[in-house]
Amino acid sequence: MKTAKRLLAGLAALLLSQGPAFAADPKIELNLWTHEDPARSVLEKKLIQEFQASNPNVTVNYVTYPSGKIKDIVVTAFAANEGPDIFNLEIQDEYPLIANGRVAPVDLKAVGAANLGALTSQYSPGILAPVTEGGKLYGLPLEVTNWAIFLNKKIFRDAGLNPEKDSPKTWEDVVTLSEKLVVRDGDIIKRRGFDFRYPYYLTQLVPMVEQMGGALTSPDGRKAIVNDEAWIKFLTFMRDFGPYGKNLGSPTYTPARNAFNGGKDIAMAESGLYQEARILAANPEFYNSGDWMVVPYPQFKSAKKKVTGNFYGHFYMVNAQKPTASQAAAWKLVAFLLSHSEDYLREVKIVQPLKKLLDSKTFKEMPYSDVFRKDLEASHSVYYAENSPKVNDLLKVAVETVMLAKVDPKQALETLKRNLQAALDDQQ
Numbered sequence: 145m146k147t148a149k150r151l152l153a154g155l156a157a158l159l160l161s162q163g164p165a166f167a168a169d170p171k172i173e174l175n176l177w178t179h180e181d182p183a184r185s186v187l188e189k190k191l192i193q194e195f196q197a198s199n200p201n202v203t204v205n206y207v208t209y210p211s212g213k214i215k216d217i218v219v220t221a222f223a224a225n226e227g228p229d230i231f232n233l234e235i236q237d238e239y240p241l242i243a244n245g246r247v248a249p250v251d252l253k254a255v256g257a258a259n260l261g262a263l264t265s266q267y268s269p270g271i272l273a274p275v276t277e278g279g280k281l282y283g284l285p286l287e288v289t290n291w292a293i294f295l296n297k298k299i300f301r302d303a304g305l306n307p308e309k310d311s312p313k314t315w316e317d318v319v320t321l322s323e324k325l326v327v328r329d330g331d332i333i334k335r336r337g338f339d340f341r342y343p344y345y346l347t348q349l350v351p352m353v354e355q356m357g358g359a360l361t362s363p364d365g366r367k368a369i370v371n372d373e374a375w376i377k378f379l380t381f382m383r384d385f386g387p388y389g390k391n392l393g394s395p396t397y398t399p400a401r402n403a404f405n406g407g408k409d410i411a412m413a414e415s416g417l418y419q420e421a422r423i424l425a426a427n428p429e430f431y432n433s434g435d436w437m438v439v440p441y442p443q444f445k446s447a448k449k450k451v452t453g454n455f456y457g458h459f460y461m462v463n464a465q466k467p468t469a470s471q472a473a474a475w476k477l478v479a480f481l482l483s484h485s486e487d488y489l490r491e492v493k494i495v496q497p498l499k500k501l502l503d504s505k506t507f508k509e510m511p512y513s514d515v516f517r518k519d520l521e522a523s524h525s526v527y528y529a530e531n532s533p534k535v536n537d538l539l540k541v542a543v544e545t546v547m548l549a550k551v552d553p554k555q556a557l558e559t560l561k562r563n564l565q566a567a568l569d570d571q572q
Contacts (some may be wrong), residue, residue, distance in 0.1 A: 169201035172473045175228040176204055177218060178286075179211045179458070183421050184492045188481060195480050202473050212343070215533070222246050222463075229466050229474045232286050232458045235274045235525070236346055236532040241461070242275065242282045243530040248464040249280040254472045255479035268497040268520075274528050275459050283459030284482055287494035289416035290455040290520045291341070291348065291441060292512075293318075294404055298435040299325060299335070299411040311439045312338075315352065318412070318442055319385065322392045325411045331391060338412040339393030339400040345539035347454050347526050348414060353378045355447040360527055360535070361568065368564035372557060377446075379546050379553035386547030395544055405430070414441075414453070417516045421493035438512035441519050452519040454526040531567050538563050 178188075185208055192204045207228075209217050215237045221227045222241060232238070241247050250263070257263035260281060264272050267285070275283035297307035303325050312318045322337025341348045350360050358374025361367060369375060387394050397403075400413035405423050407430035415422075424431040441453040460482070462474045485496040486506045493510070495501070497520075507513050527535065542560040545551040 170469055171201055171203070172470055173203045173205065174230060174470065174474055174477060175207065176230040176477070177207050177209065177214065177228040178232050179214045180208045181418075181492065183425060184488070184494065187484075187487055187491050191481055191484060191487075192477070195477055199473070199476070202477070204477065225465060227463045227465065229463050229470055230460060230478060231463075232460045234347075235283075235457045235459060236528045236536065238283065238459060238461060239274065239528040239532060240530045242277060246464055247282045248462045248466075248471050248475075249282055250284065251462075251472050251475040254475035255284070266498055266500070268499060268502065270525070271455075271457070271497045274457065274525050275461075283457075283461045284478055285496055286458045286460050286482070287418070287488070288455055288457040288497045288520075289418065289495070290516060290523050291414045291416055291453040292515050292519055293338075293439045293442065294401075294413050294415055294419055295437050295439060296404065296407065296411045296435060297437055298433075299408070303411075307437060311437070312412070312442050313439075314445050315381065315442045316445050319390065319392065321412070323390065326392055328391070331387070333391065333393070333397065335408070336393050336397065336400070336403070336410040339397060339403075339410060341400060341414050342395040342543075343399075343540075344536075345543060346532065346536045347456050349378070349382075349539065349543065350527060351441070351451045351454050351523075352381075352444070354451040355444050355449065357448040360564075365529065366568060366572070368568055369557070369561040372561075375557050375560075376553050379542065379556055382543050383546040383553055388547070388550055394547065396548070407433075407435070417495055417510065417513065418493045420511060421491075438515045440515055450522065452523040455520055455523045456526040529571065531571050534567050535564065538567065 189206060192206055196202060196204060215233055218227065218231050218233060227246065252260065252263065255263065263281065271285065271288055272281060275281060293312065295307055295311055300307040300310065305321070305324065310321065312321055318338050325335070325337030326333060327335035353359070353374050356374035356377055357371050358378070359370035362370055383389055385392050398409070400410055401415040401419060401422070403409040404413040404415070405426040407427055423436065430436065443450055460478045462471050462478070466474070482496060485498050485501045486504060488494050488496060489501065489506055489510065495516070501507055502517060529535070538560055542556045546553050546556045
């Protein structure tokens with residue numbers, strides 16, 4: 145009997161000495177929601193399979209939504225306390241979730257970082273500022289994007305233009321070239337010279353105002369609209385560009401970057417480096433023809449300072465309402481995905497702004513990557529705040545009423561200024 149007791153005691157001591165190694169890892173199920181991108185989905189599904197093979201206790205449900213719908217889907221889910229474990233949106237749409245405490249700070253241990261400084265030092269300066277609050281980091285960039293001008297060289301040549309020599313350097317050039325390149329059937333445009341990315345008013349149009357010395361808000365974010373004259377000039381420019389002016393483009397047409405991929409319906413469009421993958425997927429013949437090029441973000445002739453297109457980021461974030469173990473697993477998965485930055489660049493043409501990636505041979509060999517890098521180095525982040533989705537909607541009203549409803553630019557500015565000030569006051 146004593147021998148049996150001694151054996152049992154020894155076994156118990158052995159089990160205790162092994163600690164958690166004898167305890168099965170808890171089963172964790174992660175829901176990851178992201179925007180549709182066929183090339184990225186192929187890559188991420190493959191990487192997730194690798195992650196699950198190395199972490200058999202973790203199951204990942206990978207769900208994609210259309211780019212135009214995912215913001216509303218994510219916001220609605222969080223409002224019902226049913227948000228996913230991991231998600232990404234554009235920073236101007238994600239930031240309200242940081243401000244409202246719905247996002248968990250990055251788990252430094254789970255992502256393999258010694259400390260916050262060691263992690264942030266891997267990225268280009270300023271890139272992580274939009275997701276840094278109170279000394280904590282709340283997201284890691286899946287991609288950071290700035291826009292330049294994609295140009296169809298064949299359309300230029302067919303119109304008697306030299307694409308290299310005649311490519312636009314100013315917004316006035318864009319208009320002049322568009323007048324030479326546009327093809328209409330009556331008032332209906334059949335081929336555009338250029339058109340804007342209309343849903344993205346914060347990203348695309350605010351830099352144009354900044355070039356002329358204006359700003360969306362005062363530096364402290366309390367006063368709406370800086371430099372009325374710059375804003376009126378900008379809104380007048382948009383009115384004159386639209387259907388009741390020179391009739392060169394409109395929010396009612398097929399989005400410009402989608403039309404560009406076809407190779408015949410528009411000569412110039414704004415987009416990021418990722419557009420190269422979209423062209424290749426949609427129209428390999430056009431991509432391989434060499435009949436396209438990329439030039440820097442235009443400046444106004446009257447610009448008071450050089451301002452390139454604002455950059456924006458899609459940051460992977462983790463739901464703060466999930467259990468601690470799920471959060472740790474989620475950050476571990478995010479870190480694993482983002483450790484393949486060169487794969488993302490090669491296969492999807494999206495840029496994770498890691499210093500080592502921007503200095504890599506892979507990045508430097510990407511067509512026109514130098515154009516995007518130089519513009520990115522001169523840019524700043526898109527406006528982000530708790531109210532940024534509302535601000536974008538206010539800009540949409542101002543721009544589209546002058547273009548489509550014949551509203552006077554001064555009147556549109558007065559309405560924008562009043563409503564934006566109210567939105568800023570509500571946020572104080």
